[in-house]
Amino acid sequence: MATTKTDTVNTQESLQGQFGANTRQRNLWNDAFRRLIRNRLSMIGLIIFIFFLLIAVLGPVIAPYDYRVQNLDRVAEPPGPDHWLGTDDLGRDTMTRIMWGARTAAIVAIIATSMSLLLGIILGSLGAYIGGWMDTFLSRLIDVTLSIPSLLFASLIAATFRKPVADWVDAMYQQTGLSIFATTTYADLIVVFGALAFITWPGYARLIRGQILSLRQKEFVEAAVTVGAKQSRILMKYLIPNALGPIIVALTFSFAGAIVAESSLSFLGVGVQPPQPSWGNMISDNALSWRYRPWLVAAPGLTIAIISLAINFLGDGLNDALNPRTAIK
Amino acid sequence: MPHLIRLFRDIFLRLVVVFLAVSLCSFFALDRPVLRDVYNASTHFLDFLTGLGKFWGPVARDVLSGYARSMILLISAMAAGMLLGVPLGALVALRPGSIFSKIVSLISFLGILTPSFLLGLAVMVFFVLYLSRYIHIQFILLRPGGNLLDPRYIIAPALTLAARPIAYITHTTATALREQLGQDYIRTAQSKGLTPRWILWRHIRPNVLPTILSAMASSLLFSLSSLPVVEFIFSWPGVGLQLLNAILRNNATLASFLLISVGLTLVLFNFAIELLSQKIDPRLQIAAE
Numbered sequence: 001m002a003t004t005k006t007d008t009v010n011t012q013e014s015l016q017g018q019f020g021a022n023t024r025q026r027n028l029w030n031d032a033f034r035r036l037i038r039n040r041l042s043m044i045g046l047i048i049f050i051f052f053l054l055i056a057v058l059g060p061v062i063a064p065y066d067y068r069v070q071n072l073d074r075v076a077e078p079p080g081p082d083h084w085l086g087t088d089d090l091g092r093d094t095m096t097r098i099m100w101g102a103r104t105a106a107i108v109a110i111i112a113t114s115m116s117l118l119l120g121i122i123l124g125s126l127g128a129y130i131g132g133w134m135d136t137f138l139s140r141l142i143d144v145t146l147s148i149p150s151l152l153f154a155s156l157i158a159a160t161f162r163k164p165v166a167d168w169v170d171a172m173y174q175q176t177g178l179s180i181f182a183t184t185t186y187a188d189l190i191v192v193f194g195a196l197a198f199i200t201w202p203g204y205a206r207l208i209r210g211q212i213l214s215l216r217q218k219e220f221v222e223a224a225v226t227v228g229a230k231q232s233r234i235l236m237k238y239l240i241p242n243a244l245g246p247i248i249v250a251l252t253f254s255f256a257g258a259i260v261a262e263s264s265l266s267f268l269g270v271g272v273q274p275p276q277p278s279w280g281n282m283i284s285d286n287a288l289s290w291r292y293r294p295w296l297v298a299a300p301g302l303t304i305a306i307i308s309l310a311i312n313f314l315g316d317g318l319n320d321a322l323n324p325r326t327a328i329k
Numbered sequence: 330m331p332h333l334i335r336l337f338r339d340i341f342l343r344l345v346v347v348f349l350a351v352s353l354c355s356f357f358a359l360d361r362p363v364l365r366d367v368y369n370a371s372t373h374f375l376d377f378l379t380g381l382g383k384f385w386g387p388v389a390r391d392v393l394s395g396y397a398r399s400m401i402l403l404i405s406a407m408a409a410g411m412l413l414g415v416p417l418g419a420l421v422a423l424r425p426g427s428i429f430s431k432i433v434s435l436i437s438f439l440g441i442l443t444p445s446f447l448l449g450l451a452v453m454v455f456f457v458l459y460l461s462r463y464i465h466i467q468f469i470l471l472r473p474g475g476n477l478l479d480p481r482y483i484i485a486p487a488l489t490l491a492a493r494p495i496a497y498i499t500h501t502t503a504t505a506l507r508e509q510l511g512q513d514y515i516r517t518a519q520s521k522g523l524t525p526r527w528i529l530w531r532h533i534r535p536n537v538l539p540t541i542l543s544a545m546a547s548s549l550l551f552s553l554s555s556l557p558v559v560e561f562i563f564s565w566p567g568v569g570l571q572l573l574n575a576i577l578r579n580n581a582t583l584a585s586f587l588l589i590s591v592g593l594t595l596v597l598f599n600f601a602i603e604l605l606s607q608k609i610d611p612r613l614q615i616a617a618e
Contacts, residue, residue, distance in 0.1 A: 147550070147595060147596070147599065148592060148595075149550060149553035149554045149556070149591060149592075149595065150554045151554040151555060151556075151557060151558065152553065152554065152556065152557060152569065152572060152588060152591060153588070155557060155572070155573065155576065156572070156576065156584060156588060159576035159577075160576070160584075260444045263444065263446075264444060264445070264446055264555075264558055267446045267558065267561075268557060268558065268561060268573055269573070269577070270573070270576060280446075283446065283447075283450070287450065287562075290450070290454065291457070294454075297450060301447050301450065304444060304447065305443065305444075305447060308442060308444065309442060312442055
């Protein structure tokens with residue numbers, strides 16, 4: 001008995017000697033953060049992503065001009081000291097419109113990903129917990145929705161539901177007089193969010209269902225059940241932290257996907273409607289004059305490309321950092 | 330036989346869901362208030378179902394001609410994806426660490442990520458600035474009477490559409506092949522003294538082929554997704570452009586049938602891929618028996 005005790009003490013002392021007396025607590029998030037910092041590409045991605053979010057939040061304050069005001073004296077100017085990225089055919093400042101477009105893209109991406117994450121969590125965990133016919137039905141629904149070409153379907157949804165939603169907003173404005181219903185800008189955004197969320201939820205549902213099913217079989221969860229841990233403790237301490245890594249990675253990738261999908265829809269004219277600026281409709285507005293004023297197409301195009309690359313690098317880095325066992329070297 | 334029944338059930342379910350979703354959209358048919366619409370929904374849905382016979386009217390001609398034109402693009406894009414993607418991926422996997430494979434990996438990474446409308450614009454700019462003076466043709470604005478089978482018209486939109494399949498198939502082939510090259514049976518085969526070509530053909534190929542086939546299925550999904558964008562950019566009068574026009578003109582019937590035709594294509598293609606991979610993959614044969 002006594003020898004065992006000294007053994008333990010010795011081991012503890014030697015461990016403390018090895019790692020220093022006040023070792024910083026090592027948990028998943030500290031480790032992941034350290035691994036993320038070491039990855040140079042994903043740090044660049046993170047910096048660009050934070051810059052993008054800052055622009056989206058502060059854009060209207062720091063933008064040099066108003067995005068709607070047309071200055072007909074200075075139409076279609078090349079980049080210069082007054083207008084850093086030039087002006088478009090109506091004399092509107094391109095940089096201001098890109099800043100406002102960042103806000104549109106961020107709103108759409110945040111709300112679309114959170115809506116589809118919510119749908120995915122509800123439907124995925126429903127399938128995994130209830131099982132049986134419910135699981136079969138939901139898995140089938142996931143397969144079917146994944147097999148529909150996304151952009152075609154989203155454009156159909158966005159185009160067909162715009163008019164009813166706009167009518168509804170109009171009717172609400174007539175009845176309530178609330179200023180939030182005065183414009184159809186928000187209705188447009190809701191339609192785009194809805195279309196994007198409707199095509200992206202099955203990815204999350206499949207991921208969450210798989211995570212729950214596989215984690216419930218793991219030894220450490222069985223051990224926790226055996227020692228009598230409460231259901232809520234198992235959920236909070238064992239299931240959620242372990243399932244969170246893949247979900248965060250999927251969130252990052254689908255954030256980039258949502259930005260690209262929003263600009264594709266706006267490019268086709270079924271997404272965000274002018275005068276609300278979006279990178280997609282900036283490109284399609286100026287696509288015909290690319291030969292004479294290439295900066296009008298290049299500026300929003302490069303912005304989309306850089307943002308989507310940056311977020312994808314960040315996602316790769318997060319994948320390596322959060323799921324070190326499954327990450328492919 | 331049970332796997333065939335399962336496949337047919339899948340096809341049926343997929344078609345039903347596409348059909349229901351399309352008809353759901355069609356009774357929000359664009360120009361009526363939403364609350365009255367909920368009331369009218371059932372009658373409208375019945376109208377839609379009974380109106381299926383009208384398909385063999387003017388709508389059928391539009392759908393079929395657009396479908397044929399889109400198929401030209403899709404088939405050439407998928408063929409390019411297979412013919413370029415598989416050899417490139419194999420080369421990348423067989424020469425790890427060389428400059429060639431690094432460049433190809435980078436390009437395929439970019440190809441998977443680039444949004445198709447940016448790529449389309451870039452291809453358009455490239456063709457107009459550098460190629461049109463040699464080939465004497467306007468690539469972008471397709472004249473209505475132009476001969477659609479002329480390769481000079483096809484190449485620009487097909488290239489844009491093919492970028493993602495090529496990139497994705499290259500990436501998948503390289504990953505699958507690299508994974509197989511590290512397996513024990515390769516070492517066994519090498520120590521038996523078999524030639525590398527024989528190992529590649531008889532030992533690795535059957536293991537990699539099912540992965541490539543499923544990559545084909547998902548790259549067809551990518552291509553179909555970016556079809557409206559590509560056709561919009563290059564004014565190619567196929568399914569995607571017609572769908573956009575139908576939506577803008579509130580023609581719900583045409584939009585529904587176009588989407589159904591696309592869904593049907595995808596379902597049939599997936600069905601063919603599934604049958605083929607059951608022929609090829611011995612593991613699936615055992616599972617089916």
